[in-house]
Amino acid sequence: MDSIGIGEGEAVWPAIIEDLRKGVLKRQYRAGRLIDMKEVPFMKKELFENPECYHIETTRGCPYACDYCSVTEFYGNKYGHVRLKTSSVRLKTLRQDDFLCR
Numbered sequence: 001m002d003s004i005g006i007g008e009g010e011a012v013w014p015a016i017i018e019d020l021r022k023g024v025l026k027r028q029y030r031a032g033r034l035i036d037m038k039e040v041p042f043m044k045k046e047l048f049e050n051p052e053c054y055h056i057e058t059t060r061g062c063p064y065a066c067d068y069c070s071v072t073e074f075y076g077n078k079y080g081h082v083r084l085k086t087s088s089v090r091l092k093t094l095r096q097d098d099f100l101c102r
Contacts, residue, residue, distance in 0.1 A: 002027075003016065003025045003026060003028065003029065003071060004028055004029070005025070005030075005031075006027045006028065006029065006030045006031065007030055007031025008029055008031050008034065008035045008037045008060075008075075009031075009038065010039060011031035011032065011034075011035055012029040012030070012031050015029055016029050034060075034061070034076075034078055034080060035060075035101065036080065037059075037060065037080040037081055037082045038082075038083075038086075040057060040082070042090050042093075043055060043057075044057075044065060047071070048072075056087065056090055056091065057082070058079065058081060058082045059081045059082070060075060060079075060080045060081075061074075061075035061077075061078045061079040062075070062077075062079055063077055063078075063079045063102070064077070065077055082085055084094055088094050
């Protein structure tokens with residue numbers, strides 16, 4: 001393994017790409033903060049392998065710290081969410097039949 005990104009990808013990916021272009025890839029990239037869910041872009045449907053399935057992310061993290069779960073190890077006891085109005089707009093951009101995977 002050449003390098004690893006730790007934390008949310010949106011926080012570390014720009015630095016990884018920049019360093020890769022410069023040819024000075026570091027061993028480790030660590031996100032210094034949690035991403036505000038307003039910064040998470042709407043994923044393009046064309047990026048999914050199965051065009052009949054789609055993913056809309058509305059939350060990240062969890063306020064609980066269950067022993068068996070790694071979510072709080074990754075995010076801490078933080079919980080972020082997309083505003084209901086934003087989620088509604090994203091859902092309306094999809095056709096009705098895009099909600100079921102066949």
